[in-house]
Amino acid sequence: MSEQDAKRDPNEKRDSKHFIQQAIDADLASGRFSGVFTRFPPEPNGYLHIGHAKSICLNFGLAKEYDGKCNLRFDDTNPTKEETEYVDSIMEDIRWLGFEWDSLHYASDYFEQLYEWAEKLIVEGDAYVCDLTAEETREYRGTLTAPGKNSPYRDRTAKENLDLFRRMRAGEFQDGSRSLRAKIDMASPNINMRDPVMYRILRATHHRTGDKWCIYPTYDWTHGQSDSLEQITFSICTLEFENHRPLYDWYCQKLGIHHPRQIEFAKLKLSTLLIGKRHMLRMVKEGFVKGWDDPRMPTLCGYRRRGYTPESIRNFCADAGIAKFNSTIDIVRLENAVREHLNAVAPRRMAVLDPVKLTITNWPEGKVEMTDAVNNPGDPSEGKRKVAFSGSLLIEREDFREEAPRKFFRLKKGGAVRLRAGYIVDCHDVVKDKEGNVIEILCTYDPDSRSGSDTSGRKVKGTIHWVSAEHAVEVDVRLYDRLFTVENPGDPEEGKTFVDYLNPESLKVVTGYVESELGKAKLGDRVQFERLGYFVVDPDSTEDRIVFNRIVSLRDTWGKMEAKGKTG
RNA sequence: UGUCCCAUAGUGUAAUUGGCAACACGACAGAUUCUGACUCUGUUAUUUUAGGUUCAAGUCCUAAUGGGACAGCCA
Numbered sequence: 153m154s155e156q157d158a159k160r161d162p163n164e165k166r167d168s169k170h171f172i173q174q175a176i177d178a179d180l181a182s183g184r185f186s187g188v189f190t191r192f193p194p195e196p197n198g199y200l201h202i203g204h205a206k207s208i209c210l211n212f213g214l215a216k217e218y219d220g221k222c223n224l225r226f227d228d229t230n231p232t233k234e235e236t237e238y239v240d241s242i243m244e245d246i247r248w249l250g251f252e253w254d255s256l257h258y259a260s261d262y263f264e265q266l267y268e269w270a271e272k273l274i275v276e277g278d279a280y281v282c283d284l285t286a287e288e289t290r291e292y293r294g295t296l297t298a299p300g301k302n303s304p305y306r307d308r309t310a311k312e313n314l315d316l317f318r319r320m321r322a323g324e325f326q327d328g329s330r331s332l333r334a335k336i337d338m339a340s341p342n343i344n345m346r347d348p349v350m351y352r353i354l355r356a357t358h359h360r361t362g363d364k365w366c367i368y369p370t371y372d373w374t375h376g377q378s379d380s381l382e383q384i385t386f387s388i389c390t391l392e393f394e395n396h397r398p399l400y401d402w403y404c405q406k407l408g409i410h411h412p413r414q415i416e417f418a419k420l421k422l423s424t425l426l427i428g429k430r431h432m433l434r435m436v437k438e439g440f441v442k443g444w445d446d447p448r449m450p451t452l453c454g455y456r457r458r459g460y461t462p463e464s465i466r467n468f469c470a471d472a473g474i475a476k477f478n479s480t481i482d483i484v485r486l487e488n489a490v491r492e493h494l495n496a497v498a499p500r501r502m503a504v505l506d507p508v509k510l511t512i513t514n515w516p517e518g519k520v521e522m523t524d525a526v527n528n529p530g531d532p533s534e535g536k537r538k539v540a541f542s543g544s545l546l547i548e549r550e551d552f553r554e555e556a557p558r559k560f561f562r563l564k565k566g567g568a569v570r571l572r573a574g575y576i577v578d579c580h581d582v583v584k585d586k587e588g589n590v591i592e593i594l595c596t597y598d599p600d601s602r603s604g605s606d607t608s609g610r611k612v613k614g615t616i617h618w619v620s621a622e623h624a625v626e627v628d629v630r631l632y633d634r635l636f637t638v639e640n641p642g643d644p645e646e647g648k649t650f651v652d653y654l655n656p657e658s659l660k661v662v663t664g665y666v667e668s669e670l671g672k673a674k675l676g677d678r679v680q681f682e683r684l685g686y687f688v689v690d691p692d693s694t695e696d697r698i699v700f701n702r703i704v705s706l707r708d709t710w711g712k713m714e715a716k717g718k719t720g
Numbered sequence: 721u722g723u724c725c726c727a728u729a730g731u732g733u734a735a736u737u738g739g740c741a742a743c744a745c746g747a748c749a750g751a752u753u754c755u756g757a758c759u760c761u762g763u764u765a766u767u768u769u770a771g772g773u774u775c776a777a778g779u780c781c782u783a784a785u786g787g788g789a790c791a792g793c794c795a
Contacts, residue, residue, distance in 0.1 A: 168733095168734055168735075168736085168743095170733085170734095174737095193795095194795095195794085195795055197794095197795085227795065229794090229795080230794060230795075232794095233794075233795090285793090286792080286793050289792095289793070290791070290792085290793095293791060294791075295722085295791055296721090296722055296723080296790070296791055297721050297722045297723095297791095298721090298722080298791095299722090300791090327793095328793065330793095331793055332793095333793095340723085341722050341723040341724085342722090342723055342724075342790080343722095343723080343790055343791050344790070344791095346791085349792085349793050350793095351793080352792095352793035353793080354793075368793090370792090370793070370794085370795090371794070371795045372795095374795095375795085391725070391726090391788075391789065392788095392789055392790080392795095393789090393795090394724060394725060394789065394790090395723075395724055395725090395789065395790050396790090397724090398724095416725085418726085418788090423731090471732080471733085471744070471745080472732065472733080473732065473733040473734085474733090475726090475732090475733070476725070476726060477725095477726055477727070477732095477733095477787095477788090478725095478726075478787075478788055478789090479731080479732060479733090480731080480732090481731075481732060481745095482730095482731050482732075482745075482746070484731095484745070484746070485731085485732075485744085485745055485746090488745065488746090491757090491758095495757075495758060496758095500755075500757095526754090529753090529754090529755080529757090529758075530758060530759085559756090561756065562756090570754050571754090572754060572755070573754075574754095576754095603754060604754090606754085612754090613756095614754095614756080615753090615754045615755065615756095616755090617755075680755085680757085682755050682757080683755045683756085683757070684755090685757095706755075706756095706757050706758095707756090707757065707758090708756080708757090709756045709757085710756045711756090712756095713756080
């Protein structure tokens, strides 16, 4: 133990901080801010996914870490895309992840304040009503390399602008016929500063304000001001808003209001996953998956149904780190985080998913023995349970070979294997059908080899799982696998789309035979089927038939050896 | 012929802010094992390049190269 401590000592810098924490420390030290107040600002136009989880963990995590606050604010400035349905699911998902907001807000709550501030900018000559159409506005904006040119309406008087803007609000003009723009610099190398639009005329029913407004503020004109109103200190967002920061700052400065600091970080990207809204929408709409909460979806509700734990997702996000580099994290890290947590908390059970009959020829007719099985070898306090052992068992077809390579440690003809929490059995014969398939394995058992009280002294290399045929409970098992077969399905080669990379085996449904203990399993229960993986009880379960989802398989060293032909 | 941002093992992040490049995951090799799981051990790097500053550079400066973001009245 002291040796371990000595080894750990030089690496004692576990408190190393990422660049946002360092920025916060600096601002706190300099007195720029006196506390940490963050916010998570989703647009209620879709379901939260694993990428949002990173942002949620960051924002809520920072608030917790610095003893500050974190709000939930719905960025609902585009009535054509947003719905209350999403608001509810977003709140549910955040809570499931294990976070609670300090207070709940909607950007739409600030529409009136925003409007007043817009008038202020008009009066001060910092904003004007522009009659250019959307298309004309684009033409006037210039390009990435060429400066834009001033709108012919740029020099209207404050009085005229105010009148026009009020009439915009009053509904006197057609949708899209005019806009309110900030008067900044049409020659700015940063396109966001070329007189950005603040308001558009848009007759659409808003999910909260109904038909009260026919003009709606744009993101840039809303976000920073909302942050300011809530006294946010650190407005954390993703990298694509980096070029918007000058505008964020410009609005706050012109208005002379509380000025939060916007800090950008790289959003999460995971291999084999498609997180984009349109991609996910297409998967759902075209039936590649069964809905937003399909266990193969990268949505939080999908992962929830899949059986992932909030802890494992949080651990994963912490593990992934915060940086400004656009990186892709290997999906196995997420899967590993899930295994790591479930290994600690999921009770072990036995289940056979591809059964073949194993008959013990020297087992007393009709005898049933209750043996002890350990619930979690890593945690003795989890105790033991009784499992019914009999002369007629089911084992995994994969665990038997008539002819087997040298390193096959399971059951083979003429060989022996330990039945977990049971006896050692010796295979002496097999029964086959007309096609030559093995339909029954005949064994003898060693009465002195019972688990827990083995006096046989025998050492066998392999241990396999089993269930007693007459005691097993039949269940449905959904074997989920990755939805896509390639690292980056979002970057298809010529002439292909992400659809071409869908994994046809992302879902296999089989009938499983589980130990009787599992007949009592309840919705949401997570267990490890020994040697197979982690499974959760799905909501589709009924009174008389339980449905299990495979959360994630166990690491399969043997499978890898076989794939590489290293089985000796 | 723009502006901004980024570059450290295969992957992702560190490096006490200028002082012996570390951790995790993967991969590989081995140990252990009544789960081929878990656990444990070992291996895995001229810090993109070229200059410069310095006793000392992953860290500061300049340039190059490579990558990313931006031309919605989306967010």
